Each structure stands twice: as structure tokens, then as C-alpha cells.
Amino acid sequence: MSELVEKAAAAAANAYAPYSKYNVGAVVRTTDGREFAGVNVENAAYPLGQCAERTAIGAAATAGYRPGDIAAIGINASPCGGCRQWLYEWRIPEVSFRREDGTVATYSAADLLPDTWDLPAGVGSTEPDNGEGAGADGAEAAQ
Numbered sequence: 001m002s003e004l005v006e007k008a009a010a011a012a013a014n015a016y017a018p019y020s021k022y023n024v025g026a027v028v029r030t031t032d033g034r035e036f037a038g039v040n041v042e043n044a045a046y047p048l049g050q051c052a053e054r055t056a057i058g059a060a061a062t063a064g065y066r067p068g069d070i071a072a073i074g075i076n077a078s079p080c081g082g083c084r085q086w087l088y089e090w091r092i093p094e095v096s097f098r099r100e101d102g103t104v105a106t107y108s109a110a111d112l113l114p115d116t117w118d119l120p121a122g123v124g125s126t127e128p129d130n131g132e133g134a135g136a137d138g139a140e141a142a143q
């Protein structure tokens with residue numbers, strides 16, 4: 001999915017990276033065809049900076065999308081370990097990024113982070129708590 005990687009590279013122009021000068025962009029495409037871009041946003045308190053992937057996923061979440069609703073993401077750099085955890089939680093089947101040598105790699109989020117940590121079954125939920133889904137079951141399990 002090099003098209004999303006190209007869009008991510010274009011989005012990277014808007015990165016706020018005054019400290020690292022390393023601009024990163026990411027674009028997610030939802031299963032219903034919408035796209036949300038994100039860039040890295042650094043902060044003088046360095047650990048508070050946010051990666052482009054998380055900014056893009058956050059934009060999709062703000063619009064109401066949830067894990068399983070994102071079909072693909074393109075990034076103009078290899079995702080960091082923290083972002084790989086996010087990509088895994090959001091169950092993104094197609095993650096494409098530009099390698100240092102300029103080629104595009106594509107993996108599933110699960111392939112990018114094998115033997116991934118996840119909440120044990122019955123603890124928490126990524127589903128909205130509408131009283132009918134796993135969220136309600138999770139609440140009952142906690143009681």
C-alpha cells in the first residue's frame with residue numbers, strides 16, 4: 001500500500017519536530033474508506049511527544065472509529081515499539097512503511113509484534129460498553 005505511504009510522507013511536512021528534526025507522517029484508512037492523517041508532535045518535555053501513528057489513530061478515534069475499523073495505515077518511517085503495540089490493539093491488518101533504504105514494507109500489526117502482550121481474556125474490553133457486548137461481560141467479570 002505505497003499510496004498511503006506517499007500520503008504519509010506528504011503529511012510529514014506538517015510534523016512539529018523542532019527537537020529531533022525527524023518529521024514523520026501517518027495516514028490511516030478506515031474499513032469504510034475514510035482517511036485520517038497524523039504527524040509526530042514533540043514537546044520540550046521529551047517523553048510527552050507523540051508519534052504520527054498515534055496522532056492518526058487518535059483522529060480516527062475522535063471520529064468514532066474503534067479497533068477493527070481501520071483497514072490500513074501508511075507511515076513514512078518504521079513504527080517504533082510503542083506504536084507497534086497501538087497498531088496491534090487496533091487490529092490493523094495492513095501496516096505499510098518506508099524503510100531506510102526507500103523500499104516499502106507491508107506487514108500485519110500482529111506480524112510486527114509477535115507474542116504480543118494483551119489483556120487477559122475477560123479483563124477490560126476494546127468494545128464500546130453498550131450493555132450487550134464484551135464491555136458488559138468485562139464489567140460483570142470484575143464484580
Ligand SMILES: [Zn+2]
Pocket residue numbers: 051052053079080081082083084
Ligand atoms: Zn511511535
